[in-house]
Amino acid sequence: MSFTSLSSAWLFALLIPLVVFYFLKLRRPRLEVPSLVLWRQVLSDQRVNSPFQRFKRHLLLLLQLLLLALLALAAMQPFLRRGADRADRRVILIDTSASMAALDRAGGRSRLDEAREKARALVDALLPGQELSLVAFSRHARRLTAFTDNPRDLRRALDELTVDDLPSDLEEALRTAQALARSAPFDRVVLLSDGNFPAQTNFELPFAIDYQRVAGAGPNLGITALEARRALGGRWNVFAQVDASTPDAAGGTLELWTEGAVIARETIAPGRSGGQRLSFTITDSGADTHHLVLRPTGFDALASDNEAWLRLPAARPLQVHVAPRLASFRHALAPLPEVDLFPGEEAALPARFDLVISDAAADLDLPALVRCGLGIIPEDVRPLVTVAPGSAAVIDWRRDSPLLQHVSLADVLFLDDIALAPGADDARLANLGYEILAHSARGPLMLTREEPAGLRVNLLVPTDRSTLPFRVGFPIFAANLVEAARQRAGLAGATAIQTGVLPARVVEPGQRCTITDPRGGTRAETADATGQLSGVPAPHAGEYVFTPAGAAPFRVGASLLAPEETALASIDTIHFNDRLTVSAATAEVRTDRPLWWPLTAAGLALLLVEWWWFQRRRTLA
Amino acid sequence: MPALPLTPLLAPRDFDRLARLRLQVARRFTNRGRGEHLATKGGASTEFCDYRDYTPGDDVRFVDWNIFARIERPYLKQFHHEEERHVALLVDTSRSMEFEGKLELARRLAAALGVIALRGHEKVSACALGAAAGAVRLKPARGRLGEPGLFRFLENLTAGGATPIERGIEDFLRQHRGRGTAIVLSDFLTTGDLRRAFNLLHSAGLEIFALQILGPTEIAPELTDDHRLVDAETLDPLDVSSSADLLALYHEYRARHEAQLATLCRQRAGRFLTASAAEPFERLVFDRLRRSGWIV
Numbered sequence: 001m002s003f004t005s006l007s008s009a010w011l012f013a014l015l016i017p018l019v020v021f022y023f024l025k026l027r028r029p030r031l032e033v034p035s036l037v038l039w040r041q042v043l044s045d046q047r048v049n050s051p052f053q054r055f056k057r058h059l060l061l062l063l064q065l066l067l068l069a070l071l072a073l074a075a076m077q078p079f080l081r082r083g084a085d086r087a088d089r090r091v092i093l094i095d096t097s098a099s100m101a102a103l104d105r106a107g108g109r110s111r112l113d114e115a116r117e118k119a120r121a122l123v124d125a126l127l128p129g130q131e132l133s134l135v136a137f138s139r140h141a142r143r144l145t146a147f148t149d150n151p152r153d154l155r156r157a158l159d160e161l162t163v164d165d166l167p168s169d170l171e172e173a174l175r176t177a178q179a180l181a182r183s184a185p186f187d188r189v190v191l192l193s194d195g196n197f198p199a200q201t202n203f204e205l206p207f208a209i210d211y212q213r214v215a216g217a218g219p220n221l222g223i224t225a226l227e228a229r230r231a232l233g234g235r236w237n238v239f240a241q242v243d244a245s246t247p248d249a250a251g252g253t254l255e256l257w258t259e260g261a262v263i264a265r266e267t268i269a270p271g272r273s274g275g276q277r278l279s280f281t282i283t284d285s286g287a288d289t290h291h292l293v294l295r296p297t298g299f300d301a302l303a304s305d306n307e308a309w310l311r312l313p314a315a316r317p318l319q320v321h322v323a324p325r326l327a328s329f330r331h332a333l334a335p336l337p338e339v340d341l342f343p344g345e346e347a348a349l350p351a352r353f354d355l356v357i358s359d360a361a362a363d364l365d366l367p368a369l370v371r372c373g374l375g376i377i378p379e380d381v382r383p384l385v386t387v388a389p390g391s392a393a394v395i396d397w398r399r400d401s402p403l404l405q406h407v408s409l410a411d412v413l414f415l416d417d418i419a420l421a422p423g424a425d426d427a428r429l430a431n432l433g434y435e436i437l438a439h440s441a442r443g444p445l446m447l448t449r450e451e452p453a454g455l456r457v458n459l460l461v462p463t464d465r466s467t468l469p470f471r472v473g474f475p476i477f478a479a480n481l482v483e484a485a486r487q488r489a490g491l492a493g494a495t496a497i498q499t500g501v502l503p504a505r506v507v508e509p510g511q512r513c514t515i516t517d518p519r520g521g522t523r524a525e526t527a528d529a530t531g532q533l534s535g536v537p538a539p540h541a542g543e544y545v546f547t548p549a550g551a552a553p554f555r556v557g558a559s560l561l562a563p564e565e566t567a568l569a570s571i572d573t574i575h576f577n578d579r580l581t582v583s584a585a586t587a588e589v590r591t592d593r594p595l596w597w598p599l600t601a602a603g604l605a606l607l608l609v610e611w612w613w614f615q616r617r618r619t620l621a
Numbered sequence: 622m623p624a625l626p627l628t629p630l631l632a633p634r635d636f637d638r639l640a641r642l643r644l645q646v647a648r649r650f651t652n653r654g655r656g657e658h659l660a661t662k663g664g665a666s667t668e669f670c671d672y673r674d675y676t677p678g679d680d681v682r683f684v685d686w687n688i689f690a691r692i693e694r695p696y697l698k699q700f701h702h703e704e705e706r707h708v709a710l711l712v713d714t715s716r717s718m719e720f721e722g723k724l725e726l727a728r729r730l731a732a733a734l735g736v737i738a739l740r741g742h743e744k745v746s747a748c749a750l751g752a753a754a755g756a757v758r759l760k761p762a763r764g765r766l767g768e769p770g771l772f773r774f775l776e777n778l779t780a781g782g783a784t785p786i787e788r789g790i791e792d793f794l795r796q797h798r799g800r801g802t803a804i805v806l807s808d809f810l811t812t813g814d815l816r817r818a819f820n821l822l823h824s825a826g827l828e829i830f831a832l833q834i835l836g837p838t839e840i841a842p843e844l845t846d847d848h849r850l851v852d853a854e855t856l857d858p859l860d861v862s863s864s865a866d867l868l869a870l871y872h873e874y875r876a877r878h879e880a881q882l883a884t885l886c887r888q889r890a891g892r893f894l895t896a897s898a899a900e901p902f903e904r905l906v907f908d909r910l911r912r913s914g915w916i917v
Contacts, residue, residue, distance in 0.1 A: 034720040035810035035811075035854065036852040037878075042870045
């Protein structure tokens with residue numbers, strides 16, 4: 001035990017005047033009695049004159065001495081050393097991800113409540129000279145308080161903590177803590193979390209970390225995936241994945257709502273695998289938003305994963321531009337449904353294409369979601385490859401690429417031999433952002449790159465000087481290009497929007513828009529010059545109401561859809577880069593424990609005992 | 622116009638009830654004077670006792686002539702001899718008796734027991750023990766005519782003396798004559814030797830009826846703090862720090878003191894009783910004394 005304010009020990013000197021004043025003031029009230037015969041016999045009894053009884057005669061003095069000693073001790077601010085080192089500054093990282101809202105039982109408390117309680121215990125144990133900084137993290141980390149020793153500020157920050165319906169990112173939290181060290185050095189971090197994050201963390205710890213894992217939660221059932229694919233006949237196939245945290249989780253009912261009415265309903269009975277995949281077939285009624293609701297039959301630990309929203313795009317034909325010279329491609333694309341080929345018989349060309357396939361570099365400048373160049377070597381690739389007359393065969397290709405799915409390039413011959421330039425290698429192409437889809441013996445044949453305008457596919461040698469158009473895989477390759485364009489145009493399917501940041505919406509350029517979140521909070525955003533309203537945060541699952549100035553409001557639903565959050569998983573050990581592992585502690589954080597308030601409470605209790613002792617009636621039956 | 626009461630010590634209705642009661646004595650300490658107590662020797666009362674042979678010189682008035690007529694032998698009828706008892710009422714008037722109505726109860730009890738004795742044709746005397754001016758006595762009186770004198774004597778008793786009760790008993794015995802009963806009304810809180818005083822009473826032919834009167838705070842003292850107790854008689858101080866253990870010991874010693882007094886009385890064929898000064902007078906006289914066998 002140590003003392004923070006040892007100078008207050010002078011208060012013990014007050015014991016001397018207390019004793020002096022006690023005996024000076026001890027003027028006993030006189031009480032005349034008929035006879036002292038019995039009292040003298042009593043006081044001469046050996047039991048009365050035992051040392052203990054003599055001690056009890058001055059019990060009042062003893063209690064007063066004890067009370068003063070307790071108060072003097074409390075003033076010296078003692079604390080109990082419980083750790084090997086005493087940290088003056090400590091950062092508390094509090095997990096506020098979606099899984100922290102999980103309850104342990106119906107009407108019980110959440111994991112965040114327990115983490116808050118542990119943090120509050122640390123605040124209560126704050127000693128003079130010690131400071132804490134609170135950092136909350138989910139996908140993003142935010143500092144709640146700077147380093148402070150003010151318990152009131154710390155408690156208020158803890159009380160205002162809420163859960164974000166987002167997965168947690170431990171690295172983000174640790175980086176934030178690392179940034180705090182630049183302003184105020186510290187050497188210890190307390191991590192209060194349920195451990196629902198990856199076990200491997202790409203971070204080098206510059207400080208010690210106490211991983212305090214909060215207790216487990218009850219069974220949970222939640223929607224972890226929601227998507228839709230267009231089917232023939234103007235219908236949509238909606239796929240939903242429902243997962244359970246434990247095999248014994250209760251079942252439930254899954255309802256699909258459209259325009260205030262249930263259009264489909266399925267019963268959920270999670271088996272031993274803990275999950276169930278369901279599909280609904282709905283007709284395209286023109287409504288763009290669908291609401292999927294999971295209603296568990298029993299206790300459900302997490303409520304934020306019981307709802308999901310899906311926005312289905314309106315159907316339209318795919319706008320495809322194919323150079324007229326590429327007869328093979330036009331022939332392959334012509335029979336595909338819902339594909340409009342350009343240039344066609346119509347004179348007018350759309351302002352924007354979904355897919356452009358051409359062997360002319362000028363065509364590839366057309367605005368499109370997917371552009372495929374044939375025999376065109378991009379400017380930045382030209383220094384890395386050489387093309388010479390000859391023959392080249394495909395020796396390997398990415399069979400897992402969506403563009404080459406079910407496409408066999410075996411025995412395909414190209415009449416141009418392409419090779420890597422001296423000194424060039426695949427890594428340099430990768431540095432430029434290219435992914436090699438097909439290899440010849442000496443160099444790349446097909447490249448792809450994600451560009452701001454869309455996906456760029458480059459077949460570095462022309463197809464009309466190859467055997468590819470005569471292979472079975474050629475129409476499949478063309479269809480894969482169309483499917484990729486359809487995916488990017490949102491015509492093939494749709495995926496529910498996850499919480500985090502809402503996708504950009506197009507409104508009038510410079511238009512101001514008020515956004516109301518599911519919890520009633522509002523914020524205002526202004527669209528950029530192109531009318532893009534982007535970067536709207538969506539930390540909570542639910543519907544966000546966009547109200548553009550002077551226009552009708554519209555809704556965008558954000559769903560949690562995080563399998564790891566629904567699973568309420570937790571890890572015991574965190575592995576860091578430098579082979580350092582940190583295990584979850586089951587005991588509380590070992591901090592120096594202040595003893596002044598127990599001493600003060602003991603003094604108060606002693607005062608009450610003293611009052612009771614001397615005020616009670618001394619009568620025996 | 623209602624008649625004035627004889628004494629404030631007793632209510633008028635108490636006299637009739639007391640007149641029907643008698644002291645129940647265990648031993649026959651009687652005097653030669655005629656009274657209502659049967660003597661062990663034959664007497665001239667109207668109550669037949671036995672026959673005996675006639676011897677010359679006997680009073681022929683007691684010969685049973687009917688038996689003589691049948692068997693022609695003279696037999697003499699014998700009768701019980703009824704003698705009186707001397708009932709001495711000893712009231713402690715030391716200063717300790719002035720607390721919490723102890724003396725008041727003692728005076729009323731003495732008056733009640735005196736009425737019982739006087740109406741039972743006993744000879745009754747009274748004495749104030751421990752008085753400042755030594756023992757104050759009431760000369761023996763008999764019959765109802767003695768009641769007013771007894772009442773005046775008891776009404777005029779005041780506490781204030783510091784003489785221990787054992788010395789008061791010795792002073793009383795120096796002037797007392799006659800056998801009977803000594804009714805001692807006191808708190809018996811003395812440091813002196815009560816054994817000697819009781820022996821003197823017993824050897825003087827007095828059956829001891831000891832009634833200890835204690836105040837409520839003597840029976841259950843209330844102490845909530847440190848006090849300096851002062852003896853009312855000797856003015857000696859004693860510092861006491863209250864505690865539950867101390868009070869428990871007090872009760873233990875008080876019970877032991879009562880047991881010792883009871884033993885002293887019982888060993889001398891006497892009776893002992895403890896009463897609280899707060900106890901209702903009627904219940905004490907007409908209930909507890911009867912239940913305890915003091916009066917019948």
